[in-house]
Amino acid sequence: GAGVSQSPSNKVTEKGKDVELRCDPISGHTALYWYRQSLGQGLEFLIYFQGNSAPDKSGLPSDRFSAERTGGSVSTLTIQRTQQEDSAVYLCASSLVPRTDTQYFGPGTRLTVL
Amino acid sequence: RKEVEQDPGPFNVPEGATVAFNCTYSNSASQSFFWYRQDCRKEPKLLMSVYSSGNEDGRFTAQLNRASQYISLLIRDSKLSDSATYLCVVNIANFNKFYFGSGTKLNVKP
Numbered sequence: 001g002a003g004v005s006q007s008p009s010n011k012v013t014e015k016g017k018d019v020e021l022r023c024d025p026i027s028g029h030t031a032l033y034w035y036r037q038s039l040g041q042g043l044e045f046l047i048y049f050q051g052n053s054a055p056d057k058s059g060l061p062s063d064r065f066s067a068e069r070t071g072g073s074v075s076t077l078t079i080q081r082t083q084q085e086d087s088a089v090y091l092c093a094s095s096l097v098p099r100t101d102t103q104y105f106g107p108g109t110r111l112t113v114l
Numbered sequence: 115r116k117e118v119e120q121d122p123g124p125f126n127v128p129e130g131a132t133v134a135f136n137c138t139y140s141n142s143a144s145q146s147f148f149w150y151r152q153d154c155r156k157e158p159k160l161l162m163s164v165y166s167s168g169n170e171d172g173r174f175t176a177q178l179n180r181a182s183q184y185i186s187l188l189i190r191d192s193k194l195s196d197s198a199t200y201l202c203v204v205n206i207a208n209f210n211k212f213y214f215g216s217g218t219k220l221n222v223k224p
Contacts, residue, residue, distance in 0.1 A: 033212070042201070042216035043158070056211055091157055102148070103212065105157035 002026065004106035006092050012112045013082055021077045021109045025094030032075050033103060034067060035091045043091065049075060050098055082113045115140055118204050120215035128223055131192045135218045137202030138184045146205040147178055149187050151198045152217065158201055161187075192222045 005024045013019050025032050034046040045059040049069045060066070064082075069075040079086055089110050093103040120137045127133045139147075147164035162169065164176040164185050175188040189196055202215040 035214075043214040045211045045213070048211055059211070102160050102163070105159065107157050 004092055004094055004104050006090075006106035006109050008109060009107065010110045010112075012114065014114050015084060016081055018078065018080045019082055019111065021079075021090050021092075021111070023075045023077070023092030023094075023106060025073065025075070025092070026104055027073075029094035029096050029104075030072065031095045031098040031101070032069060033093045033095075034075070034077050035093065036061075036088045037091060037108075038088045046077070046090075048098070079111075082111075084113050087111055087113045116215075117141060117206075117213040118202055118215040120200075120202050120218045122216060122218060124219040124221050126221045126223060127192055129192055129194060131222075132188065132190050133192055133220065134186055134188045135200055135202075135220075136184050136186050137215050137218075138182075139202075139204045139213070140183070141204075141206050142180075142183065144183075144204045144206050147176075147185050148203040148212075149174075149176060149185075150201040150203055150214075152201055153198050158214075161200070189220075192220075194222050194224060196220060197222045 007022045032049040035043040037043050047067050048056045051072050052069050064080045067077045089108040091108045093105045095101040095103045118139050149161040150158040151161045152158040162171050164178050168177045173190045177186045199217040199219045201217045204213045
């Protein structure tokens with residue numbers, strides 16, 4: 001069956017521009033997570049969705065970052081006025097139920113801010 | 115203090131060797147434990163969940179020690195294809211986030 005998909009796979013943007021990253025979770029998965037991974041680093045939690053609501057936004061680095069999920073499915077992560085330190089791989093994961101279930105990751109979006 | 119800590123390695127071992135990694139976690143309310151594997155420039159993939167009684171999957175054995183707050187991963191008869199970064203993951207009860215360690219890099223050499 002189809003796994004988690006993310007688009008675009010690569011994004012190069014100029015400092016100050018806005019970017020939108022998309023995640024399509026596995027069908028039927030209620031939980032969706034966004035993470036960020038800088039080169040050679042571990043995964044940094046950004047935000048978690050249960051259905052369309054985000055009970056935990058504590059990981060968002062600044063108010064330039066926002067995310068939404070519609071229809072309990074597709075999610076978008078928006079970064080406004082991008083900065084060079086935003087350059088990283090942004091990974092999305094979904095799981096059937098939250099907390100204890102296996103997370104399945106998408107291939108990620110590699111964001112480069114020039 | 116990080117929620118999850120791992121030795122970054124790298125662990126360089128010959129084919130056929132047995133290698134073990136430990137991962138410590140700081141929150142005693144941690145509820146679920148996993149090992150993920152991440153190949154270079156790829157997404158993490160679940161290797162195995164870690165159960166209280168310990169569990170085995172082929173050449174891989176995972177153990178949980180709640181008293182000392184660590185989990186371990188043992189790989190027997192290492193293969194070249196086991197070369198990757200192994201991520202320890204912990205979920206804390208009543209929280210909806212997963213804490214990832216920074217990973218332990220394994221290089222299996224011929």
